[in-house]
Amino acid sequence: MKIIVNGENQEHTVPLTVTTLLQKLDLQTEQVAVEVNLTILDRLTFPTWELQDGDKVEILSFFGGGAS
Amino acid sequence: MTNYTSNDPLIIAGREFRSRLWVGTGKYKDFEETRLAIEASGADIVTVAVRRVNITDKNSENLLDYIDPKKYTILPNTAGCYTVEDAVRYSRLARAAGVSDLVKLEVIGDERTLFPDTAGLIEAAKILIAEGFIVLPYTNDDPIVAQKLMDIGCPAVMPLAAPIGSGLGIRNPYNLKIIMDTVKVPIIVDAGVGTASDAALAMEYGADAVLMNTAIAGAQDPIMMATAMRYAVDAGRLAFKAGRIPRKLYATASSPIEGML
Numbered sequence: 001m002k003i004i005v006n007g008e009n010q011e012h013t014v015p016l017t018v019t020t021l022l023q024k025l026d027l028q029t030e031q032v033a034v035e036v037n038l039t040i041l042d043r044l045t046f047p048t049w050e051l052q053d054g055d056k057v058e059i060l061s062f063f064g065g066g067a068s
Numbered sequence: 069m070t071n072y073t074s075n076d077p078l079i080i081a082g083r084e085f086r087s088r089l090w091v092g093t094g095k096y097k098d099f100e101e102t103r104l105a106i107e108a109s110g111a112d113i114v115t116v117a118v119r120r121v122n123i124t125d126k127n128s129e130n131l132l133d134y135i136d137p138k139k140y141t142i143l144p145n146t147a148g149c150y151t152v153e154d155a156v157r158y159s160r161l162a163r164a165a166g167v168s169d170l171v172k173l174e175v176i177g178d179e180r181t182l183f184p185d186t187a188g189l190i191e192a193a194k195i196l197i198a199e200g201f202i203v204l205p206y207t208n209d210d211p212i213v214a215q216k217l218m219d220i221g222c223p224a225v226m227p228l229a230a231p232i233g234s235g236l237g238i239r240n241p242y243n244l245k246i247i248m249d250t251v252k253v254p255i256i257v258d259a260g261v262g263t264a265s266d267a268a269l270a271m272e273y274g275a276d277a278v279l280m281n282t283a284i285a286g287a288q289d290p291i292m293m294a295t296a297m298r299y300a301v302d303a304g305r306l307a308f309k310a311g312r313i314p315r316k317l318y319a320t321a322s323s324p325i326e327g328m329l
Binding site: 062 | 091092093094095096099102115116117118119120121123124130131132137142144145147148160161162164165166172174176182206232233258259279280281282285
C-alpha cells in the first residue's frame with residue numbers, strides 16, 4: 001500500500017501499525033506525536049492502529065525554538 | 069550577614085518554578101551549545117517548537133537528548149502559526165508528543181513584525197482552555213488584551229518587550245507597568261530583550277519572569293551572555309523587592325553636614 005509520511009511517498013506491506021512504522025523509521029514512540037489524516041492519535045493506540053492505503057501520516061517532535 | 073537571594077519561587081497554575089529566567093532553545097550553533105547556555109542561564113523552563121521529524125536522516129540527534137525533560141519543564145510553543153486553526157492543531161500535537169498540558173500560545177499576525185494577532189490569540193486560548201490546556205499566551209503590550217487573557221483563564225500572560233528577535237529592549241515601559249499593576253496573574257515579559265540591562269529593567273518594573281532566546285543564542289558568547297542574563301534577572305528581582313528610592317530632581321546629600329569644619 002502507499003502512504004505519505006511527512007510529505008514523502010512510501011510503499012509498505014500490510015498490515016502496518018503505527019508502532020511498526022515508527023520502528024521502521026528508527027523513531028522512539030516517546031516524544032513524538034502522530035497525526036493520521038488530521039486525527040491526532042493517543043500514544044496508547046500506536047500498537048493497534050493499522051494504517052490504510054492512502055493515509056497521510058505526520059510525525060512530529062520537539063525542536064529548538066524560542067518564538068516564531 | 070543575611071544572604072539575600074531572589075530565589076522566591078514563581079507559581080503558575082500550581083506549578084512551582086525556581087528560575088525567573090525562561091529561555092528558548094532555538095538558533096544555537098549545536099545542541100551542546102544549547103545545553104551549556106541553558107545550564108549557565110539557570111533556567112528551569114525552556115521553550116521548544118513542534119516540527120516534523122526528519123525521517124530521511126536516521127542519525128539526526130534529538131534536542132531532548134541534551135535537554136533532559138526530567139530536569140527542565142518543556143514548554144512547547146506554537147511558533148509559526150498564523151491562524152487559530154494552526155495554533156490549536158500544534159498545541160494538540162505538542163500535548164500528544166509531550167507529557168503536559170502546558171503550551172506557550174502564539175498566533176502571529178504579521179511576518180515582518182511577528183506581532184501577535186490578539187483577536188486570534190483570545191479565540192485560540194478559549195478553545196484550548198476548554199480542552200484543559202494551561203495556556204501561556206504571547207501577547208502584545210496591550211493592558212486590555214492582557215486583562216482579557218486573564219479573564220478567560222490564562223494562568224499567566226506574556227507580553228512582548230519588543231518584536232521577537234529585535235533586541236530593541238522594552239519599547240513601551242508604561243504599558244508594561246500598567247499590565248503588571250492591573251493583571252493579577254504572573255506576567256512574563258517575552259521577546260525583544262537585547263542585553264542584560266533590558267532583562268534587569270523588566271524585573272525592576274515588576275515582571276514575574278523574562279523569556280528570551282535570541283539575546284542569548286545570538287550573542288558572540290552565548291554561554292557568557294546566559295550567565296549575564298541570570299545575574300540580571302536576579303538583580304532586577306531583588307531591586308524590585310527591595311523597593312527603589314523615588315526619583316527627585318535635586319540632590320540630597322548622603323554625607324552628614326554635622327561635624328564639618
